[in-house]
Every structure is written in C-alpha cells, then in structure tokens.
Amino acid sequence: MVCTQCGSKHVVINRKYNGQKLCSSCFRKSIEKQVLKTVKKEKLVTKNDKVLVALSGGKDSVALLKILNILKEKNIIELEALTIDEGIAGYRQEGVRIAKETTAKLGIKHHIVSFEDKYNFTIDKIMELQKKSDNPQHACTYCGVFRRQIFNQIARDIGATKLATGHNLDDEVQSIVMNYLEGNINNMVRIGYKTESSDERFTQKIKPLRKIPEKEIGLYVLESGFEVHFDGCPYAHESFRMEIGDFIREATLKHPTIMYSTLNGFEKIKPAIKKEYLQQQKGSANKTCKKCGEPSSADICKSCKFLDEIYEQLGDEQ
Ligand SMILES: [Zn+2]
Ligand SMILES: [Zn+2]
Numbered sequence: 001m002v003c004t005q006c007g008s009k010h011v012v013i014n015r016k017y018n019g020q021k022l023c024s025s026c027f028r029k030s031i032e033k034q035v036l037k038t039v040k041k042e043k044l045v046t047k048n049d050k051v052l053v054a055l056s057g058g059k060d061s062v063a064l065l066k067i068l069n070i071l072k073e074k075n076i077i078e079l080e081a082l083t084i085d086e087g088i089a090g091y092r093q094e095g096v097r098i099a100k101e102t103t104a105k106l107g108i109k110h111h112i113v114s115f116e117d118k119y120n121f122t123i124d125k126i127m128e129l130q131k132k133s134d135n136p137q138h139a140c141t142y143c144g145v146f147r148r149q150i151f152n153q154i155a156r157d158i159g160a161t162k163l164a165t166g167h168n169l170d171d172e173v174q175s176i177v178m179n180y181l182e183g184n185i186n187n188m189v190r191i192g193y194k195t196e197s198s199d200e201r202f203t204q205k206i207k208p209l210r211k212i213p214e215k216e217i218g219l220y221v222l223e224s225g226f227e228v229h230f231d232g233c234p235y236a237h238e239s240f241r242m243e244i245g246d247f248i249r250e251a252t253l254k255h256p257t258i259m260y261s262t263l264n265g266f267e268k269i270k271p272a273i274k275k276e277y278l279q280q281q282k283g284s285a286n287k288t289c290k291k292c293g294e295p296s297s298a299d300i301c302k303s304c305k306f307l308d309e310i311y312e313q314l315g316d317e318q
Helices: 024-041 059-073 092-106 115-119 123-131 139-157 169-182 214-223 239-254 258-281 302-317
Strands: 011-014 021-023 050-054 078-085 109-114 162-164 204-206
Touching: 011 024, 011 214, 021 024, 024 059, 024 214, 050 059, 050 139, 059 078, 059 092, 059 214, 078 092, 078 115, 078 139, 092 109, 109 115, 109 139, 115 139, 123 139, 123 302, 139 302, 169 214, 169 239, 169 258, 239 258
Parallel strands: 050 078, 050 162, 078 109, 162 204
Antiparallel strands: 011 021
C-alpha cells in the first residue's frame, strides 16, 4: 500500500469512502485543507473575526484549535480559548491540564472558568443533591445551561465575534438521526455549520469540523504529536445518542459513505423544513433576564432558575 498523494510507503489511513490511502503528512494536510475549505465555503469566519474556541482538552477541540491557529498565523483571525471546569473529579483535571499545555504550545490566550469559583458549587455536588431529589435531573441538563451562560459571558467580555466548537461528523449525523427518529423537527432545523442567532447578544456558534469523521480527528491529533484525553464524561449516560452512535458506526462498516450521505441529504432538505417550521417559532421574543441581565426567552432565565433551586437545596443541607 502506498500513499495515493506522494507514493510514500508509510500509509496511516485507508479511506474506504473515497479510496484514498494517505501517509501521515498527506493525511494531516488533507484534514487541514478540508476544514479550511469548509470555513471558507460556509463563511464561518471572515477577516478580523475574533474566535473563541471551546477547549475541553479532548481530541476534537484540540484539533479545532490547532487548525484555526493556521488562520491566526496568517493574521486572518484572532484566536482565544476557553476551558470550563465543571468540577468532575477524576475527569476534568486532565482536560484542563492538556488545554493549558496546548494553548501554551501554540501561544494562544487561554481562559479557564470553574463552576466552583463562579457559582460556589461543582457539578459533582449538584449530582449528590440530585440523589436526594424526588425528581432528579441529569447532569447534562445543568451542565449545558451553566456552560452556555459562561461561554456567552466570556465571549462578550473579550469581544469575540465567533464561538467555535469541535462537533464532528459523527456528532452531527447522530443528532440528525436522533431527531428524525424522535420526530423533533424544531431541534432539526437548528442543526448546521453555524447558529442563526435569535438575539444579537448571543455570539454566533460555528462548527468547522462538521465534515470530519471522529476517527480521523483522533488520528489527526495523534499524528500531529498533540496530547489529548480520550475519556468520556462519567455523567454522559446519553443512552439514546450512544445507541444511535453504535448503530451508525456498525452501518458504516458495510456502507462507508453513509455518514456523508446522511449529512448531505439533510443539508438538502433543511431549507424546506426550515421554511415550514421557523414560522411556528415566531413570538418567542427576546427578553432580558430580570435577575442577571442576560438574554432570555422568559422573565427569569433558565440558569438563574436552576441557581435558585440549587442554592435552596444547598442551604437546606447546611
Ligand atoms: Zn503522502
Ligand atoms: Zn438570569
């Protein structure tokens, strides 16, 4: 087997979906080229954008930072990274360490915000409280809301014009199939390369890795000599997503192009369902949370609502 680009004998990947066999160097270049092409074609960034990368220290966000750094070095964009430490013992510390080292290596300004410093509790603590609750909520419910609030605030504080996340092809195809199967059209119309914000106070989110399979991102960071952590969050019992992920991976073995055809097919029907369904969403006017002043669809935002509940529970404990 030889590299179909340069003829080298050290092939690191055999892409069944397009017949390419690539050596380490040609493979890394092809990933970078593909991502930068997506960025350009979908207009994910424009010159002088200030991009804030959501950096967990996992393979996707590290790959994303490394590739966007190419645009930083060409003086096309400004780049900073944000790591959120939710306080998950035995899991997050490693990610924070890797995020620190990666940003230091690339010379990128790094922000770290912990739930502990900001809210005075950790997600571990919340989950302890949940065990005693009559109606326990999943960790992701809280995590998602608080993380979103922190990302929005930091993005605004530093004047970021884009917020980049490391969602890959597998993540996106899982979301598409899940929402199809659940009949959740409202969620489906929101899947895409970038968010179309309902409120200008929200920084636009972009997903430059959306066309790259998860496996290739893992290989890309390893071949680039970057350290990442592959552990999953201990609270991530998103069983339906995991089931769908297993099913898609299984199907891909026999049908190598299936993830691309799912994504491309979805992109084609999206304008039609959007036209039909976005109409129904009128009336969700943008308000301002009376407690924290953040944009919200209700008088009190979800984050403040959760915070009230949690502080009450914490108070009961003491
Ligand atoms: Zn090659
Ligand atoms: Zn609020």
